[in-house]
Amino acid sequence: xxxxVTGRATYAPSPRNVTNSPRNVTNTSRNVTSSPRNVTNxSRNVTSSPRNVxxxxxxxxxxxxxxxxxxGGAGGFTLHIDLEVGPGEVLxxxxxNGSGKTTLLRTIAGLHPLDGTLTVDGEHWSxxxxxxxxxxxxxxQPLLFPHLSALDNVAYGLRSxxxxxxxxxxxxxxxLAAVGMESFAAQRPSQLxxxxxxxxxxxxxxxxxxxxxxxxxxxxxxxxxTRSDIRGMLRDRLRGYPGCTILVTHDTLDALTVTDRLCxxxxxxxxxxxxxxxxxxxxxxxxxxxxxxxxxxxxxxxDGRVLVNSNEIQTSARIGDGAxxxxxxxxxxxxxxAPPHGSPRNLWQLIVxxxxxxxxxxxxxxxxxxxxxxxxxTAAVADLDLRPGAPIWVTVKATEVDVYPxxxxx
Ligand SMILES: Nc1ncnc2c1ncn2[C@@H]1O[C@H](COP(=O)(O)OP(=O)(O)OP(=O)(O)O)[C@@H](O)[C@H]1O
Numbered sequence: 183x184x185x186x187v188t189g190r191a192t193y194a195p196s197p198r199n200v201t202n203s204p205r206n207v208t209n210t211s212r213n214v215t216s217s218p219r220n221v222t223n224x225s226r227n228v229t230s231s232p233r234n235v236x237x238x239x240x241x242x243x244x245x246x247x248x249x250x251x252x253x254g255g256a257g258g259f260t261l262h263i264d265l266e267v268g269p270g271e272v273l274x275x276x277x278x279n280g281s282g283k284t285t286l287l288r289t290i291a292g293l294h295p296l297d298g299t300l301t302v303d304g305e306h307w308s309x310x311x312x313x314x315x316x317x318x319x320x321x322x323q324p325l326l327f328p329h330l331s332a333l334d335n336v337a338y339g340l341r342s343x344x345x346x347x348x349x350x351x352x353x354x355x356x357x358l359a360a361v362g363m364e365s366f367a368a369q370r371p372s373q374l375x376x377x378x379x380x381x382x383x384x385x386x387x388x389x390x391x392x393x394x395x396x397x398x399x400x401x402x403x404x405x406x407x408t409r410s411d412i413r414g415m416l417r418d419r420l421r422g423y424p425g426c427t428i429l430v431t432h433d434t435l436d437a438l439t440v441t442d443r444l445c446x447x448x449x450x451x452x453x454x455x456x457x458x459x460x461x462x463x464x465x466x467x468x469x470x471x472x473x474x475x476x477x478x479x480x481x482x483x484x485d486g487r488v489l490v491n492s493n494e495i496q497t498s499a500r501i502g503d504g505a506x507x508x509x510x511x512x513x514x515x516x517x518x519x520a521p522p523h524g525s526p527r528n529l530w531q532l533i534v535x536x537x538x539x540x541x542x543x544x545x546x547x548x549x550x551x552x553x554x555x556x557x558x559x560t561a562a563v564a565d566l567d568l569r570p571g572a573p574i575w576v577t578v579k580a581t582e583v584d585v586y587p588x589x590x591x592x
Contacts, residue, residue: 189298195258277447318387514582
């Protein structure tokens, strides 16, 4: 099973979009909460539930932020995509708000038109209706049918595809067992915790054996402890799934621990891809660097000298001339009240821009000749009397500065 999607998906700038937009159907909170039908079979949203499709919402009915989202901004939006997902591969789709992640999922599910081609398992899907696509979908809200048991929620997709009741329930039971929920088979959604409901939602999406599994921030609404639990379950369950999975997330841990490959979207384009290991070691976009907590500086290498904002950076790395990235781990940055002496190192006097505490560690944003974040102990914050606006001496050993070409890395 493999998936290849290439082409464009566009939202026109015209406000007329509001009346036709598929986004009206699945993504506004009104639709999501009003009908669980939205979830189990993406196609149903569009065709079979008029309740969900406000044909001509009176202009006063939408709030200004809702209208802005539906319009896609004054200039509209175009997703340019060329993406392959291999058999059994779990791909993380990452990027800032509005970069096109959900649009890509919707395009694959057939809920948004594609000007291009989509092949899955060698079959052309571009002209198929959403109903004809073998897609499982999980959203942030599990949206289970409240009047059905967990078992019948999971069996629903099979039943609606014409499978016998007994066979559907047997399969549904196996799917519940695969996510550790067999003992909750008879429970109604109102009797389940948020984590249990998330497990049932995954079982429901996988029960019909879809070729493609689309997960749009499935852990986003869970509390941290449940999230960590469900993240482990997701990783285990997906390991045995032969189809193609795309997981949209804003969470670094989800991306690094659940997926095989990371794909970064920005402004509707793929700007970087790489394995979790590659992205952690050498991110190539500021967004990716922030996600993995690395300082990333745009540099130019000229005659072997590495320049950031015309400041030379000392590094033991050697690369050819041209555009490059400089990567510095926050923990490799040392702060001093006065300039220290010693081995070859970078020395700057910078200004403290902000301080964030997390347990025993503080992240100190620094600005000046270079803009970096340093990670120090909270004790150091007190000892150095760090506060926004204060000058501070900053060193980084040459051996701690990685330099790589802008075209390399992930
Ligand atoms: N129905 C629509 N009509 C017009 N523009 C839309 C519509 N839906 C989304 N857009 C615009 O398309 C762009 C991409 O939106 P999309 O929801 O795909 O982003 P995203 O990366 O999933 O964002 P987030 O992380 O906030 O969920 C945004 O500029 C958005 O405003």
